[in-house]
Amino acid sequence: MTATAAPAPPDEQAEDEALPLRRTPTRKRLVPYWLLLPGILWLVVFFAAPLVYQASTSLQTGSLEEGFKVTWHVATYWDALAEYWPQFVRSVGYAAVATVLCLLLGYPLAYLIAFKAGRWRNLVMILVIAPFFTSFLIRTLAWKTILADGGPVVGALDALHLLDVTGALGITEGHRVLATPLAVVCGLTYNFLPFMVLPLYTSLERIDPRLHEAAGDLYARPATTFRRVTFPLSMPGVVAGTLLTFIPAAGDYINAELLGSTDQKMIGNVIQSQFLRVLDYPTAAALSFILMAAILAMVTLYIRKSGTEDLV
């Protein structure tokens, strides 16, 4: 083994720094494939193949009693889109608002952990991570208590006459928050906030604090330092965080089901009820394909725009 030692050519090294610096003997070339085989097989059989199956299902017609057949019935897509476009629009809208809120709320928290927490950093980190290990369904149900009619939140908002404002904007109704868009967005924001905070923290932590000092020495005001130094350097975290928040939020149906009313149904709710209650598999399959395509398109566009492609 040692005899074959030879440094890899520099261009290869630049391509992937973590690779061993010696040439692999031929009989070892098969090792990566053996390592990959079981896991990749699992993903192909239980992730990729089901997607193909679903594509064929979306082109089927029939019923549960007579069985389904592939009839290349593309109209399912159009019918589904025509019937459920409000839910699509609502899902994207709610997810977008929740993502923006997560960014606005999550950034100060990530900043706090990265630069200001000091010896409290571990404790704050625990409080951000621990919810991951507590059932999120139970926590979402807790929002029912927090936002309950006549509860403290509704009372406070009412006393400040904020409910009149939100009511005029159409995000609450009357003297309640539960079963309104506000409650659903609040739940979504809450549920996906850790997914925003953690990547933001990771990218903020990498920033050399001396850069802040340097900016200060060059007479930059704190706001300017943030705008010109901190924020641009945290862009990978912002992009990763927004994706990690937006994608699951757009497909979520738990918050809309538990905190919203029938008026706040998102596309996830429709897919769930089509698949598990109505048993209309072609429509469910078509809807999830449209959702997937829409998200893929938006994500691709977003990554292009934000200019960070080293995410994978």
Next chain:
Amino acid sequence: MAATDTPTKALRWLRRNLVTLAGLATLAYLVLPNVVVMVFSFNKPNGRFNYQWTRFSTDAWTDPCGVADMCGSLGLSLEIAVWATVGATVLGTMIAFALARYRFRARAGVNTLIFLPMAMPEVVMAASLATLFLNMGIQFGFWTILIAHIMFCLSFVVTAVKARVMSMDPRLEQAAQDLYATPVQTFLRVTLPIAAPGIAAGALLSFALSFDDFIITNFNAGSTVTFPMFVWGSAQRGTPVQINVIGTAMFLVAVLCVFVGQLAGTQRKRSKHSKRSKRSQRS
């Protein structure tokens, strides 16, 4: 002058600590539901729903399994989470090593296949896998849940382990081999210990994801009821206080685990540090 000094001082303090205050407010937003869950685990509700505070009681804590089927579903969730963690960690670690240590054809393809499950809405994966099972005539239950959980945990393990292995110096292994370590010895004594924190992180994440998963389980469980499914059902039928007890206990156990883990981490760092400083003092 002195009269106007105080408000400006307060204002200046507020301005200087604005970010900290905003961060703490977000933290409060994150923790609030956990506090509510905790407080309401001591409630004695009137009727089936535990959404309104009635009066203090420790009944639910003294009889946590007093609700039909709840502890059974909890046990099932734990069992599935353990096996899903084992499966995903083994398969994922192998893939991560292959990706981090070898160059081979189809690397880009494999990377994409690993990335896609994390970038896809859960409901799409859930519905498509359920479609496959339906078409194959496979009975929904324990095995279909386990298969699904290993599938979606796999990518997270690969990502966690890969990050760790990528950042390790390959020359460490070469050094071991130069000192006549066999490949097996090199792997067990050098590679594995260095990769261990990544593997542990991946395993922990798998466990949490599997234990808490609702969406994918909802589509692939049939009539089998895991703990999240039980909670979901109880949201319609009436939430027993015991659910809050379990939620609180999970939170406390998680906090304790993370705390002990971090403490052990700092301890290790500190002991290494002190050894090093002693050595330097001697020389």
